[in-house]
Amino acid sequence: MDARGAWYLVGPAMGLVVVGLLWVANRPLGALGGWIDLHALMRRPSEKAGWRLFFLAGIVGGGLLHALLAGGPQPTFAYAGPSAPLSSPLVLGLAGALMGYGARTAGGCTSGHGICGTALGSPASFVATMTFMATAIAVANVVTRVLLGGGS
């Protein structure tokens, strides 16, 4: 289970999860909403958590389930990010803040816009997906080739 699942198995299966959630609960899949619900719950703990937080909690559980099948989670703070300086807690936190601010502005993230919204044919999701893909590809290449001197 430790081996990486092939894209032609994982991708279509994710598509089935999108369809399943739509069929069973008439809900669009996306990870960002759960984080928004979590933020709302942290601000007002007395209010009822939204369904999207339950979906997000499920994702955490799915990560744990996979780790258990792959020999148990081995908790670590090590992060094989782009390079050592870019993997510091401060930079990761800043990157997280950019993602949270940006995704909430755009109304979705890689799963919500990139997989579900495009599957449902929403023009805004195609625009959002093309924009964050192009931006991330451009920035990653510039950072790697220019700032990090083309290192691996």
Add this chain to the structure above:
Amino acid sequence: MRSRWIAVPFGVAFGFLIAWGHLTDPQVIRSMLLLREADVFLLMGSAMAVGATGAHLLRAFGARSLVGREPITWTRTRPGRNHVIGSIIFGLGWSIACTCPGPIAAQLGAGQLAALFTGTGLLVGIGLRGWQAARTKATPPGDGTTAAAGL
């Protein structure tokens, strides 16, 4: 209001697939963004194709949701400036951390504790956007619950 618990098994399945596809591994995302491998693009493309096919079959057969017996519907949103500007900012953060909101949650479950940093940042960014929107009395588009508006 139907049970919110029904979302949990779908989350588990999605999180498991994220981890199985090693989308929790920042090096996999990095290889994708540096265009060193096509796998994640193919993964997302095939997920989208299957999702689109299934969603249109549901609509063609006039299916109702199994919980709540609602007609299955979704909204299509016209692109606006917020989708472009927000996605540029999102893409910037994504390219730095080489992870995104779904994989961050799966990383937490898998014991990749650096996700605590990215996850905390995510909540701060979400809060900042909400605070800004409250000041200008505009609702962030991410707060809806319809397909294209609130993911």
